Amino acid sequence: MSATLKKRYDIDLVYMVIPDKYSVYRALAPNAEGYDRFIPRLCAELTERGVKNLDVYSLYARYSKPGMPPIYYSSDTHYTAMGKSILADATAELIKGLDATAGPTDRQAAADSGMRR
Secondary structure, eight states, X not given: OHHHHHHHHOOOOOEEOOOOHHHHHGGGSTTOOOOOOHHHHHXXXXXXXXXXXXOHHHHHHTTOSTTSOOSBOXXXXXXXXXXXXXXXXXXXXXXXXXXXXXXHHHHHHHHHTTOOO
C-alpha cells in the first residue's frame, strides 16, 4: 500500500501505533507486570524494513514520570491537552521531515493535482 500511495499520489504512509493508558502508566499501577515493549519493538522492526513510523509509546514514556502533567485523563483513556499537544508536535515534525525530502516540482505537482501532503 505504501508504495502504491507514493507512486500514484506522492503520499508517504506513516504508521503510528498508539499506546493505551495502561502501557504508558504501567509503572504507576499497583502490582503491574512489566511491559513487553511491543510497540517500540514493532517500530524498530518497521524502521529496519524502511517503513516510516512514529514510536508514540517511547515519546509518551518520557512524559509519564510522577509529578509531570498527565497525558491521559485520570477518569478515562482520552488524551489531555498535554497528550494531544505532544503527539501533534511530534507528528508535525515528522511531516516537515517528509516534506523536506520532496522537491519543488513534487510539491507543485501535488498542488496542481489537488492532492494535499
